[in-house]
Each structure stands twice: as C-alpha cells, then as structure tokens.
Amino acid sequence: xxxATVPQIERxxxxxxxxxxxxxxLTTDHKRIALLYLISITFFFFIGGFYALLIRLELLTPxxxxxQADTYNxxxxxxxxxxxxxxxxxxxxxxxxNFLIPxxxxxxxxxxxxxxxxSWYIYIVAGILMMxxxxxxxxxxxxxxYTPFSTAFSNTKVIEAGLAIFVSGFSSxxxxxxxxxxIHRMRAPGMTWSRLPLFVWSHYATSIIQILGTPVIxxxxxxxxxxxxxxxxxxxxxxxxxxxxFQHLFWFYSHPAVYIMILPSMGVVSEIIPCFSRKRIFGYSxxxxxxxxxxxxxxxxxxxxxxxxxxxxxxxxxxxxLSYAVAVPSAVKVFNWTATLxxxxxxxxxxxxxxxxxxxxxxxxxxxxxxxxxxxxDMHVHDTYFVIAHFHYIMVGGALMGYLGGxxxxxxKISGKLYPEGWARLAALVVFLGFNLTFFPQFxxxxxxxxxxxxxxxxxxxxxxxxxxxxxxxLAVGYLMPMIYFLWSMRxxxxxxxxxxxxxxxxxxxxxxxxxxxxxxxxxxxxxxYNYDEIDTGHKQExxxxx
Amino acid sequence: xxxxxxxxxxxxxxxxxxxxxxxxxxxxxxQRNSASFGMWIFLGTEVMFFGGLFxxxxxxxxxxxxxxxxxxxxxxxxxxxxxxxxLICSSxxxxxxxxxxxxxxxALMIGMLLLTMLFGLTFxxxxxxxxxxxxxxxxxxxxxxxxxxxxxxxxxxxxxxAYHAQIFFALYFIMTGLHALHxxxxxxxxxxxxxxxxxxxxxxxxxxxxxxxxxxxxxVDIVWIxxxxxxxxxxxxx
Amino acid sequence: xxxHAKSNPLKAYIFVWIALLVGTFLTYRVALIDLGPFNPxxxxxxxxxxxxxxxxxxxxxxxxxxxxxxLVVISTIFFLGILLFLTLTDxxxxxxxxxxxxxxx
Numbered sequence: 028x029x030x031a032t033v034p035q036i037e038r039x040x041x042x043x044x045x046x047x048x049x050x051x052x053l054t055t056d057h058k059r060i061a062l063l064y065l066i067s068i069t070f071f072f073f074i075g076g077f078y079a080l081l082i083r084l085e086l087l088t089p090x091x092x093x094x095q096a097d098t099y100n101x102x103x104x105x106x107x108x109x110x111x112x113x114x115x116x117x118x119x120x121x122x123x124x125n126f127l128i129p130x131x132x133x134x135x136x137x138x139x140x141x142x143x144x145x146s147w148y149i150y151i152v153a154g155i156l157m158m159x160x161x162x163x164x165x166x167x168x169x170x171x172x173y174t175p176f177s178t179a180f181s182n183t184k185v186i187e188a189g190l191a192i193f194v195s196g197f198s199s200x201x202x203x204x205x206x207x208x209x210i211h212r213m214r215a216p217g218m219t220w221s222r223l224p225l226f227v228w229s230h231y232a233t234s235i236i237q238i239l240g241t242p243v244i245x246x247x248x249x250x251x252x253x254x255x256x257x258x259x260x261x262x263x264x265x266x267x268x269x270x271x272x273f274q275h276l277f278w279f280y281s282h283p284a285v286y287i288m289i290l291p292s293m294g295v296v297s298e299i300i301p302c303f304s305r306k307r308i309f310g311y312s313x314x315x316x317x318x319x320x321x322x323x324x325x326x327x328x329x330x331x332x333x334x335x336x337x338x339x340x341x342x343x344x345x346x347x348x349l350s351y352a353v354a355v356p357s358a359v360k361v362f363n364w365t366a367t368l369x370x371x372x373x374x375x376x377x378x379x380x381x382x383x384x385x386x387x388x389x390x391x392x393x394x395x396x397x398x399x400x401x402x403x404x405d406m407h408v409h410d411t412y413f414v415i416a417h418f419h420y421i422m423v424g425g426a427l428m429g430y431l432g433g434x435x436x437x438x439x440k441i442s443g444k445l446y447p448e449g450w451a452r453l454a455a456l457v458v459f460l461g462f463n464l465t466f467f468p469q470f471x472x473x474x475x476x477x478x479x480x481x482x483x484x485x486x487x488x489x490x491x492x493x494x495x496x497x498x499x500x501x502l503a504v505g506y507l508m509p510m511i512y513f514l515w516s517m518r519x520x521x522x523x524x525x526x527x528x529x530x531x532x533x534x535x536x537x538x539x540x541x542x543x544x545x546x547x548x549x550x551x552x553x554x555x556x557y558n559y560d561e562i563d564t565g566h567k568q569e570x571x572x573x574x
Numbered sequence: 575x576x577x578x579x580x581x582x583x584x585x586x587x588x589x590x591x592x593x594x595x596x597x598x599x600x601x602x603x604x605q606r607n608s609a610s611f612g613m614w615i616f617l618g619t620e621v622m623f624f625g626g627l628f629x630x631x632x633x634x635x636x637x638x639x640x641x642x643x644x645x646x647x648x649x650x651x652x653x654x655x656x657x658x659x660x661l662i663c664s665s666x667x668x669x670x671x672x673x674x675x676x677x678x679x680x681a682l683m684i685g686m687l688l689l690t691m692l693f694g695l696t697f698x699x700x701x702x703x704x705x706x707x708x709x710x711x712x713x714x715x716x717x718x719x720x721x722x723x724x725x726x727x728x729x730x731x732x733x734x735x736a737y738h739a740q741i742f743f744a745l746y747f748i749m750t751g752l753h754a755l756h757x758x759x760x761x762x763x764x765x766x767x768x769x770x771x772x773x774x775x776x777x778x779x780x781x782x783x784x785x786x787x788x789x790x791x792x793x794v795d796i797v798w799i800x801x802x803x804x805x806x807x808x809x810x811x812x
Numbered sequence: 813x814x815x816h817a818k819s820n821p822l823k824a825y826i827f828v829w830i831a832l833l834v835g836t837f838l839t840y841r842v843a844l845i846d847l848g849p850f851n852p853x854x855x856x857x858x859x860x861x862x863x864x865x866x867x868x869x870x871x872x873x874x875x876x877x878x879x880x881x882x883l884v885v886i887s888t889i890f891f892l893g894i895l896l897f898l899t900l901t902d903x904x905x906x907x908x909x910x911x912x913x914x915x916x917x
Contacts, residue, residue, distance in 0.1 A: 138597040138608045204615045211880065213598075241889045242619045246626035250748070257716050259744040260737055261630060267737040272633055275899045276626050316767045326894055330902065342902035549600075580820045618888040625892040629899055636903065637910055651840065658836045666829040669870050672883050673821060792871045802836075803855035807843040811851070 055140035056543055061126035063147050071113040078106035083496040091483035107170030112195050120202055122231045123433045131224050132535040133215025138208040145549035146201040153195035160187040174262035174273040178254040186255055189248040196241040198245040203237030205244045206230050217552035224556055225314055225534055229294030232318035236283045240260035244280035271337055278329035282335055286325040290318055293427025296382045303379035304528040307557040310363045317356035324353040334405045340435035343402055350400035357393050365559050377451035381432030385461045388424025392417055413473025418465045439527045440570055442518030443540040450512050458505035464498025499549025531557050594780045606782045613786040617793045624797055627749050634741050640726040643809035644734035645725050645742035654806040657700050663796045664693035668788045675781035687768045694761050701754055715744045728811050746805055758793045763787050828869045835862045
C-alpha cells in the first residue's frame, strides 16, 4: 500500500532484532553499519565544528590575540582535515548510501557486507590516529599539506596526520567498490538502469571517483611521509625536487574529492524535489548522465587550484577551459530541478526547505567557482576569503544542507519515528539564515583582499568578520536543533508509517524501520521511477513478488 | 512460500544451497561474478596507486635523464631480468593451479600453488640481494647516500648530479619496495589459499577465492613487467 | 569463470608463458641497441604487449562474459592516462629552464 498504514507496536525490525554491543560491533547489516557511521561522523562533525568555533572567535578582532599564529595554523588545518576527510567525504554515502542503496535496488544487503563493516573499522582506526595526532600537537600545514613546508620545515605531526588520512582513504575506496558492485549486480528483477532512483545514480558516480581518485592521494601521502622521514628530495627544490609535483598529485584527487562531497547531496535533492512537488523529475536521463559527466569531467580540472603556484600559463589555459566545462553538468541538474518544481504541487516540509536551500546556495557557490576559473580573477582572489566563501557555499550550503534534508526525509524510515515538523522547519530556516550571515560577508572580504589562513587582519575588515562570526553562532544553533529533536523523537516521536511522505521508491514500500533483510519477498519492479502521477491518482505502487 | 531469509531466484539451480553461497546472493553465479568484479575494481585502485609513482618517475626522468641513466646503470640488470622471468613463471603456475581446481586435480592444484609461492619467495630473495648490494654501495637515499664520480653513460667524463640520482633511487626503492610489499601480501593470501585447498574447499563449481587471488597475483606481475624496463633499462646501450 | 572455460587451455597458457619470456629477453636485448628516442617506446610497447597477454589470457579477460570488466580496465587506464598527460602539459610547456637548486650543489 502506498498510503499510510496503521503502524503496529514492536514489529521486528533491524533495530530490535538483536540487542547488545556485540550485535552492533559485529553486524553485517548495512542499516546498522549506516548508524555506526552516523554516530562516528557526527562525533567528528563536533570536532571540526569546535575548530571552526575557534577560528571565528579569533577572527572577531583584527589582532591575533586569542591564539598565536602557529596555533592558528593548527586550528584551521585540523578544521579542514577533520571536516573534509572525516565528515564530508563519508557523510551521505556512508550513512544514507549504506542504508538506502540496497533497499533502493531491491536487494537484501550490499554485495560485500563484511567489507562494509571493515570499511567502518578502517574509518575508526583512521579517526583514532587523527584524534591522537590532534591531541599530541596537531598539524599546521593547512589541509593541503603543501611541500616543502610539510616535508622539510614543519615541526608538527605531519607523518601521523598523513597516515590517518591514508588509512581513511581505504574506507572510502571500499565503500565505493561495494556500491559499484551492488548497483551492477544486485538489482532486483525489473529494476533497470533507467528505473533506478537518481540517488543511486549519484552514488554510482561518487563511487567511481572514490575508486579512481583516492589511491592517488594515498600514494602522495606515502611520498610525503617517506620524504619527511628519510629526508628525500622528491618535492624539495633544494634537492632537485619540484613542489608543484606534489600539488599536481594532491589535487588530482582533492579536486574530484569535492565532487565526492557534492554528488550524493545532489542525489538527495533529486529524491526530495519530485516528492514534494508531486511530479516526476524533469529530464531523468539528463540528471542521471550529468552525474556521470561530473565524475568524469571532475578529473580533468585539478590544476585550477594551482593557477598562481607556478604552472605554465599554457597549462593554466587548458585547465581554465576545462573548469568551465565541468560547470555544465551541474547547471543541467539545477535547471532540471527547477523545471521539476514548475507547475508542481509544492509542499514546504522540512526536507523540501533544505532542498530549496541547497539549490539556491549551491548555485551561488557554483557560479563563484566560475569566477575562480577565470585566470584574471583568480590572480586576485586566490588564497583569499573569496575562495573560502566559494567552497563553504558548496560544502555547507550545498552538501551539508543536502545531508540534513536527506536525514529528515528518511528519518521515519531509519528510526521508525516522526520528527517534530514545526521544529524542523524552524531549524532549516535558522540554518539558512545563519549560513548566509556567516559566509556571504566572506565573499566581500575576499574580494576586498583579506587573505585566508591569517589570524590577524587590517582593522577595516572587522565589521564583516564580526558579522561572519555572529552568523556562525546562529548556524551552530541551527545544527544543534536537529540533533536534539532527532534524539527526542527516538523516544517520544510518533511512530512512522511505511510511507509518511507518499513518496516513490522501493524503500517506502517496506516497513519503517525495515526488517534486517529489507524485503519479505524479492520485489519485481514494473514501474518507472518517480511515478508520482500514478501514485497520486490512486494507482497503487504494489510490490509484486518474485516466483 | 519461499523462506523469508533466502532470496530464491525463479530458476532452480542444483547447488543453490551450496554451503559457500552467502545469504544475500540469489545464485552462486551472482556471487562469483560479484567477487570477480570487486577484485577487478580493487586492481583498478591499485593501478591508480602505482600510477602516482609512475607520474613522479615520468616527470623526473624527463628532467634528469642523464642522471637517471647513470643511476639506472648501477643497478643489476641481470637480477632484474631473472626476477621478471621468475614472476612470469609464477603467473603460469597460478593459472595451472586454477586449472587443477577446474579439473578436480588436487595434486596439480596444490603443487602449482606451492610452486607459485616458491617463485614468489625466490623473487623476494633476489630483491633482497639487490637491496643489500645498493646498501653496500651507499645508494640508499638518506644520510649515507653517495653517488659521486659516477659517469653518465652517454657522456664520458661528465658526472651525474648526486641529488638527482638520489631522486632516482628514492623512486626505485619506493616503487620496488611497494611492489615487494604487495608480493608479501600476495604470499600471505596464497598461504591461506593453500590451506583452503589442502582442506578440500575447492571444487570445479566453487574455487572463486583461487580465481580472485590469482587476479591479484597477475596484477603484481604486470606491475613488475613495467618496472623492469623503466628502472633497469634507461640508456643501457651506452 | 564457468566450469568449462575452454576445451584445452593448457596450450594457450604455455604459449603465453613462452611469449612472455621471449618478450622479456627481447626487452633486454633491444635495450642494448641504440635506437635513440625509440628505446623507451619499444620497451614500453613490449611491456604493454606482455601486460595485455597476462590480462587477456591469464586473467581470463578475453573470455569475460560482459564487456563490464573490459570497461573497468579501459577506464582505469584512461584515467591514469589523464593523470600523466595533463600533468605533462604543465611540465612540457614551462618556458623556463629547470630551477633546481641542486644544480649548484
């Protein structure tokens, strides 16, 4: 039944099937592993957020009076490393992807459930290494580890941080591998590629990037660690090395990494917008293929991070042109989401508010990326707050809002409880306002010339910095609210029906929360994706049984 | 009504309840194809992993060709060639071991597995001798590195720049060292395969671990096939 | 692979094995001849042929059921190619000579 059914009390589901810490730490159920990840990445989000708080506190005043310069270097480095590698990259794939992909393709689990659990343990080991590194002095090289400072001059724990990120890369690779094999091999009968939810398509594209890109940063970190430990000269100009080679190898991964961070979020938005417009997505195949295009093109543009580093101007031209090209598939998605909204029956539930926020803020972030791709402009705004604002609009205004939207959208399915809608809408609004107050001034600051990674600045920049810090406080409140009411709902929330949103997709045909093996019988898919016209006119989205 | 914990495909397969079939797969074929696909993807990541080193090598070989040639001339090409042959033979024994499993020929399977491991150990032994040679000649990068007065092969009387040669040796040790590490892991994997084979776990219908272990081993062979000419044969004709 | 891969793979395996050994010997011998800029080209061509033989015959890529596995191999090589090629575009087009401080040391 596609409409809400009366929920029963204490049906067996994946949460109550077994109790005890062992049943969680040794689970191979993709849904439990998703929750393990949820707890871990939330923990690291707090750590990264704590560092952000310190940054914004220091920048309240023009003088460098809260911490010393060296300490400030460590603070923004740890903020970046934790947020990128231990929060953003795993977030949606490891939590929502792990939970939903097997269900969305009609399978009982991922292709390799034990490797899925191994992925989480590898992530935890990496996290412990990183925590130890932070607690014993941290790193001050910037999350970008540029040589020869990181290899020959920094007096901080570069090797340990490098090893931590190296290990975390394996977690990412194995997750991507698992997703690709699952999507190719475990689809239910009738679930053709063109009927897959776009959430699955975007995770497929993300997985391609994880598989092909992560090994390159892994070997780069090996080289950095080797150079630092053995005093080699691979990246040291005093010994014949080229620092730019490090940057080429580093950014070959780290640029596609930003697509790892945004593609899953785009997938979430592609699920939310059709549901809350009660319309099929406009241009399904364009949206699906644009994910693949982003993954492929994303590998061709890395040296736009190096325009002022000393690469040849001819190479810079090539990368500039390619960087413009990579914006096209992203724009295709924005156009298609907008066209989906057109003449739709819009509902302003919390997931939709986050999706709206995503579309607007990602567009701004993406457009400012085009500013940065222009060589002439980049000369002036590179290494300023303009760049910081640009990528925070995408990472926070985009990826993180998509993550929050997805968590709200699928929370009833994951927990079996409904979150309080009123509070959720308020929180979405608070996040949106807080975010813009934090980061819009930074565009202006950067354009006016305030450099990044400095803990002191000329007094004329103070007003904008104070606005930014004020916004950060509001943003923090906005983030705390869902954490509180999600936890609250687990105890006191209304039990959720199978399909509270009347949404399309296999995950809404099973109980909330699902059983351990997801489907009582193997589903056979006979309908197209996003068939909201059929759902809303009463054609039941019945799950047929195999055999 | 099918059992709710088993997804049974519509076509019956006589070994659908084979003990090796994991619960979330519908058929052994799906399981085998998934395992193989997964291993190929993993090998793809390994190609990119070594690829970064090949990129660094390419850049510096272009920049410092003369010094690289001098450094390359000082490593033992005969041992490199022998090692290449050893690995090629080990790849043959791997496919013969799998063939043995397909034919239910236990002696062939186990014998070839043992031979493979023997070849692998031989490779590592020869590598060890090479490394020792480099250590004795002070060609290991670090504090005791010395590459003075080494002539560039094509320019008699012209000496190689020691710093640039050190970059060659840094790449040499990292590339061959990483490769050797993969060999060691491969030997570990094959030890486990040997134990499974000894216990009779492999049949003509199910020998997937052998297949995917074999894929890994062949990949390690392929890496060496490229390392040999790139590291040992720069400008050898002088 | 299915149980009945091919009727007699042994001949193919031995043939490939011999080809690989011959290729190794050739690589070494050709390296001793001065072919100017073609030395690395030929060495890599032989290496690539050997790698293809191993992949197609020993790793059974030739008889792979779908094109999927071949797609994995081709995409991986393509992206490795991107890494090498686009990085090279920087290095070959730098108009300044190498500024390694090590030249003076």
